[in-house]
Amino acid sequence: MKRVLSGIQPSGVLHIGNYFGMMEKMIRYQEESDLFAFIANYHAMTTVQDGELLAHNTLETAAAFLALGLDPEKCTFWVQSDVPEVQELTWILSTRTPMGLLERCHSYKDKVAKGLIPNHGLFAYPVLMTSDILLYQSDVVPVGRDQKQHLEVARDIAIKFNNQFGEETFTVPDAEIDDSLAVIPGIDGQKMSKSYGNTIEIFTTKKKLKKSVMGIVTDAAAVEDPKDPDTSNVFAIYSLFIGPEEREALRERFKAGGMGYGEVKKELFELIWERFEPNRERFDSLMANPDEIRDILAKGAAKARVAAEETITKVRRATGLIY
Ligand code: ADP
Numbered sequence: 621m622k623r624v625l626s627g628i629q630p631s632g633v634l635h636i637g638n639y640f641g642m643m644e645k646m647i648r649y650q651e652e653s654d655l656f657a658f659i660a661n662y663h664a665m666t667t668v669q670d671g672e673l674l675a676h677n678t679l680e681t682a683a684a685f686l687a688l689g690l691d692p693e694k695c696t697f698w699v700q701s702d703v704p705e706v707q708e709l710t711w712i713l714s715t716r717t718p719m720g721l722l723e724r725c726h727s728y729k730d731k732v733a734k735g736l737i738p739n740h741g742l743f744a745y746p747v748l749m750t751s752d753i754l755l756y757q758s759d760v761v762p763v764g765r766d767q768k769q770h771l772e773v774a775r776d777i778a779i780k781f782n783n784q785f786g787e788e789t790f791t792v793p794d795a796e797i798d799d800s801l802a803v804i805p806g807i808d809g810q811k812m813s814k815s816y817g818n819t820i821e822i823f824t825t826k827k828k829l830k831k832s833v834m835g836i837v838t839d840a841a842a843v844e845d846p847k848d849p850d851t852s853n854v855f856a857i858y859s860l861f862i863g864p865e866e867r868e869a870l871r872e873r874f875k876a877g878g879m880g881y882g883e884v885k886k887e888l889f890e891l892i893w894e895r896f897e898p899n900r901e902r903f904d905s906l907m908a909n910p911d912e913i914r915d916i917l918a919k920g921a922a923k924a925r926v927a928a929e930e931t932i933t934k935v936r937r938a939t940g941l942i943y
């Protein structure tokens with residue numbers, strides 16, 4: 621069975637862009653692969669520097685995954701920093717990573733261009749990500765397009781290392797980039813992202829959910845006017861929650877006119893609330909009992925550590941750390 625590995629940073633409240641863009645797919649992988657799923661809290665530290673917030677986000681991200689159906693019996697689910705071997709491997713790989721390789725990374729350059737004052741961690745981010753991937757001998761890493769270059773870095777480092785120390789040192793990972801996965805728009809029509817403040821959160825109060833959905837930006841068409849579904853954020857977001865036939869019917873309603881945006885947003889709000897209703901109770905109960913989450917994560921870390929130990933021992937031996 622292929623080992624599929626994926627990580628998510630606990631850098632904020634999870635939104636439906638995260639769900640449809642990544643979480644749903646990851647949860648499906650537990651049925652058909654040896655899924656290794658982790659919460660990348662070391663990565664999140666490059667931007668989240670309030671300790672209390674990081675700890676809270678870590679628990680909340682774990683609770684969301686568990687509530688949405690990730691089953692710790694079917695996969696290995698842990699928090700990155702609970703297996704500190706990943707840092708040792710990061711250092712070892714760092715000593716073999718040319719500066720130029722990291723200097724070319726768009727993700728780093730983009731953040732700097734946006735005015736973020738970079739720390740060394742942000743620069744070294746792709747090496748830590750490589751370490752996540754190689755430590756667990758991952759075959760496949762499903763990622764969004766924005767992470768494609770980081771996967772190329774991981775492959776590059778793995779191949780060079782294997783050339784020096786033997787092909788069996790690291791599994792060379794394949795990226796899996798799903799081009800069919802649309803970028804989910806936020807309530808303002810830009811990519812939904814916590815950094816743009818335009819999200820619809822998965823687990824929130826009814827009042828807040830309603831506020832976000834009613835806040836979806838529309839054009840100024842009057843109730844009676846025909847509306848273009850293909851340029852409408854309401855249509856794009858609504859489409860995520862319905863099947864193809866219902867989508868066609870919705871498309872016709874848009875085009876026919878006589879339907880107000882307010883009316884359709886109210887329906888959408890109800891639909892989102894109902895969609896996550898079965899998961900909400902589990903989420904709330906986990907958040908009310910964080911020790912239950914910690915216990916699940918500790919067991920996951922113990923499983924992950926078995927795989928990590930095997931790799932790190934091999935690497936220590938190869939690089940002369942065992943003398
Ligand atoms: P954010 O942009 O809110 O900071 P992240 O960059 O932490 O989200 O993304 C975590 C995961 O969710 C990634 O796999 C990313 O591809 C996916 N994701 C985030 N936003 C969207 C979106 N608007 N559409 C599709 N996938 C998304």
Ligand code: TRP
Nearest residue numbers: 625626627628629660663749752
């Ligand atoms: N950088 C990824 C993101 O922001 C998260 C991540 C960290 C990751 N380590 C990983 C993803 C290893 C896949 C494999 O989305």
